[in-house]
Amino acid sequence: MRLLWSAASVLFVCSVVCASANTSAQLPAIAGADRSPLVTLSGNTRPEALDPANDRGLVPDRLPLSHMVLVLKRPPARNAAFESLVGQLTDRASPIYHHWLSAREIGDRYGPAPADIAAVTSWLTAHGFSVNTVYPSDLAIDFSGDAGKVREAFRTEIHALDVRGRSHIANMSDPRIPASLAPVVDGIVSLNDFHGRNAAHGGPAWTVDNCGLGKADLVPNCYFVTPPDLATIYDLNPLFNNKNTGIGETIAVVEDSDIYSADDWTMFRSLFGLSGYANGSVSQVHPGNCSDPGTNGDDFEAILDAEYSSAAAPDATIQVASCASTKSTWGLTIAVENLVNEPSPPAIISASYIWCEADAGKANDKAYYDAWQQAAAEGISVFVSSGDEGAAACDYGKAEASHGIAVNGLATTPYNVAVGGTDFGDTYRNETSTYWSNTNSADYGSALSYVPEIPWNSSCGSQLIADYVTGSKVTYGANGFCNVSKGTSFITTYAGSGGPSSCALKGCSGYPKPSWQSVLGNPADNVRDIPDVSLFSAGPVWGHAYVVCFSDPAHDYDAPCKDFPKTWIYGYGTSFASPIMAGIQALVDQSTGAVQGNPDPTLYALGRAEYGTKGDASCHAMKGNKIGKKCVFRDVALGDIDVPCVSASADCYDPSGTVGVLSTSALKYKRAFESTKGWDFATGLGSVDAANLVGAWPK
Numbered sequence: 001m002r003l004l005w006s007a008a009s010v011l012f013v014c015s016v017v018c019a020s021a022n023t024s025a026q027l028p029a030i031a032g033a034d035r036s037p038l039v040t041l042s043g044n045t046r047p048e049a050l051d052p053a054n055d056r057g058l059v060p061d062r063l064p065l066s067h068m069v070l071v072l073k074r075p076p077a078r079n080a081a082f083e084s085l086v087g088q089l090t091d092r093a094s095p096i097y098h099h100w101l102s103a104r105e106i107g108d109r110y111g112p113a114p115a116d117i118a119a120v121t122s123w124l125t126a127h128g129f130s131v132n133t134v135y136p137s138d139l140a141i142d143f144s145g146d147a148g149k150v151r152e153a154f155r156t157e158i159h160a161l162d163v164r165g166r167s168h169i170a171n172m173s174d175p176r177i178p179a180s181l182a183p184v185v186d187g188i189v190s191l192n193d194f195h196g197r198n199a200a201h202g203g204p205a206w207t208v209d210n211c212g213l214g215k216a217d218l219v220p221n222c223y224f225v226t227p228p229d230l231a232t233i234y235d236l237n238p239l240f241n242n243k244n245t246g247i248g249e250t251i252a253v254v255e256d257s258d259i260y261s262a263d264d265w266t267m268f269r270s271l272f273g274l275s276g277y278a279n280g281s282v283s284q285v286h287p288g289n290c291s292d293p294g295t296n297g298d299d300f301e302a303i304l305d306a307e308y309s310s311a312a313a314p315d316a317t318i319q320v321a322s323c324a325s326t327k328s329t330w331g332l333t334i335a336v337e338n339l340v341n342e343p344s345p346p347a348i349i350s351a352s353y354i355w356c357e358a359d360a361g362k363a364n365d366k367a368y369y370d371a372w373q374q375a376a377a378e379g380i381s382v383f384v385s386s387g388d389e390g391a392a393a394c395d396y397g398k399a400e401a402s403h404g405i406a407v408n409g410l411a412t413t414p415y416n417v418a419v420g421g422t423d424f425g426d427t428y429r430n431e432t433s434t435y436w437s438n439t440n441s442a443d444y445g446s447a448l449s450y451v452p453e454i455p456w457n458s459s460c461g462s463q464l465i466a467d468y469v470t471g472s473k474v475t476y477g478a479n480g481f482c483n484v485s486k487g488t489s490f491i492t493t494y495a496g497s498g499g500p501s502s503c504a505l506k507g508c509s510g511y512p513k514p515s516w517q518s519v520l521g522n523p524a525d526n527v528r529d530i531p532d533v534s535l536f537s538a539g540p541v542w543g544h545a546y547v548v549c550f551s552d553p554a555h556d557y558d559a560p561c562k563d564f565p566k567t568w569i570y571g572y573g574t575s576f577a578s579p580i581m582a583g584i585q586a587l588v589d590q591s592t593g594a595v596q597g598n599p600d601p602t603l604y605a606l607g608r609a610e611y612g613t614k615g616d617a618s619c620h621a622m623k624g625n626k627i628g629k630k631c632v633f634r635d636v637a638l639g640d641i642d643v644p645c646v647s648a649s650a651d652c653y654d655p656s657g658t659v660g661v662l663s664t665s666a667l668k669y670k671r672a673f674e675s676t677k678g679w680d681f682a683t684g685l686g687s688v689d690a691a692n693l694v695g696a697w698p699k
Contacts, residue, residue: 239690245313254351255298299552388495401493422687427544458538499530513526520608592697
């Protein structure tokens with residue numbers, strides 16, 4: 001609900017907003033261009049380009065590089081005023097609480113001077129580039145050119161690379177610009193074709209008679225998580241029964257691929273009892289009239305995002321917002337920029353993608369910081385998957401971490417909710433029959449209640465897996481689980497991600513810790529820490545995974561709906577957790593009758609109320625069906641997200657043996673990271689009880 005404004009409050013608000021917005025208003029910072037000395041935009045060269053063994057020489061000058069993004073910056077006084085304003089928008093004590101701005105208002109009040117923007121665009125066109133768009137926020141310019149123009153204007157060559165057998169292109173040095181442009185230009189996104197990755201995992205079909213689990217898995221039977229199970233475990237049913245189903249709410253899942261077929265979404269809802277929610281819909285959109293990416297290897301991600309956001313908010317409008325990638329810019333980046341700059345943006349955005357904070361580059365990190373901050377100012381709630389590699393985000397898909405502790409750069413800004421991953425602890429406790437029925441309901445539900453949760457960790461670094469298999473929690477050393485025969489099939493980095501921000505706006509010091517991230521368990525490390533909350537994301541080690549309807553024949557795990565339920569497709573990863581939390585936010589928005597902007601300040605306020613200074617034992621997640629009835633968060637406090645690492649690499653504890661485990665100290669075993677009372681790097685505030693969260697949300 002918007003505030004009612006008295007004349008006095010309007011005058012006060014204007015004194016706060018208008019005065020700060022006019023600080024250095026219309027005073028251009030750019031005095032000249034090409035005749036000034038050059039400055040380097042540091043931190044914008046891929047590590048692969050620095051290895052001479054990868055270099056295959058110059059690309060042709062005419063190689064098109066379309067939809068590059070030039071990131072701009074505000075004058076310091078305006079930037080400080082804007083950051084203050086964004087904080088006030090979610091402060092209930094502020095007179096401008098929930099007084100959202102449009103993208104155009106943000107640009108007009110807080111952007112660079114129009115003369116400076118004109119100077120930048122004139123410089124680009126003078127060097128032969130086409131300026132496609134100056135976004136309304138005045139913080140980004142979409143422009144196109146070719147490799148020759150980039151070399152001439154930015155003084156960096158674009159080369160072909162061969163990286164582990166894969167062809168790429170990249171700038172071979174940090175770009176340089178005239179010093180006169182430096183007060184306004186932050187960087188270029190991007191000058192290479194290295195992009196982030198989706199956070200989804202799928203596998204060959206499981207069958208009813210044989211789960212098809214590999215030798216690394218711990219149980220012979222599986223209990224799939226379907227929408228009815230989700231509603232039982234995370235307490236969505238009381239909301240649904242009260243007609244709080246996301247009616248009137250819009251969730252955009254941002255993608256770099258289209259969905260293969262909307263029929264998959266329809267079949268998914270039909271099979272799992274959701275088709276009766278008549279207001280629910282799905283549509284494929286290309287924000288800003290961007291190029292259609294068609295379907296590609298990420299269409300599995302796109303459909304699961306659409307299906308599971310709908311599972312949590314079955315009457316919501318789901319937009320699959322996708323843009324095509326170019327040789328120089330990731331389609332997800334284009335989709336995000338276009339979405340937050342629309343005249344009527346969606347209320348909620350979910351992004352289930354990962355890009356190592358250190359590898360993405362300073363300009364890319366800044367682009368997402370600006371986009372999510374802009375979203376918060378517009379009232380948009382943003383949810384981002386924390387990642388699927390434990391605390392080793394730069395080692396996506398590798399068996400062992402080699403780059404040390406790192407996080408997903410798309411998730412570490414103070415303006416998004418980072419959503420981590422849990423697993424279910426019933427198998428570890430040998431209590432499966434307590435929590436799952438041996439028969440399915442008509443809509444394929446089998447969960448009997450809330451199921452105990454542990455951090456998602458499929459690796460030999462997990463103390464719980466080591467204990468379950470060997471009776472010992474020792475994971476490191478010559479006789480530890482990662483170095484004995486029983487543990488070798490668990491050498492993987494698949495685990496829910498978390499950790500401190502380390503490489504962002506200020507070199508490698510990390511994003512500063514936001515004031516709201518103060519809660520029992522959160523360390524005094526002065527940087528932004530993730531995740532914020534977590535939901536089930538695992539599979540298939542402990543015998544649980546999500547069911548997905550996906551019919552693209554280009555994949556080897558397609559068409560589960562043609563012979564359902566004899567054939568199943570499983571999926572896992574924090575890809576699922578983010579759209580589900582986005583769906584739960586839609587229920588919050590419906591309940592309050594208003595968009596909420598950045599949910600983090602409220603989530604942490606509720607966390608402080610629940611955990612206090614000592615925690616709440618009644619909310620311990622391993623209590624399972626005996627957990628407290630009023631808990632907003634289920635405190636996941638058993639287990640870890642520690643993963644194996646390459647001996648002698650960064651942040652690796654390896655006293656003996658050939659495989660170490662990720663540690664905050666190379667001299668002693670300090671897991672990166674364990675779950676503890678209250679907040680922790682493994683699962684953040686824990687998982688949520690949706691009904692209690694909606695009920696506790698300030699109205």
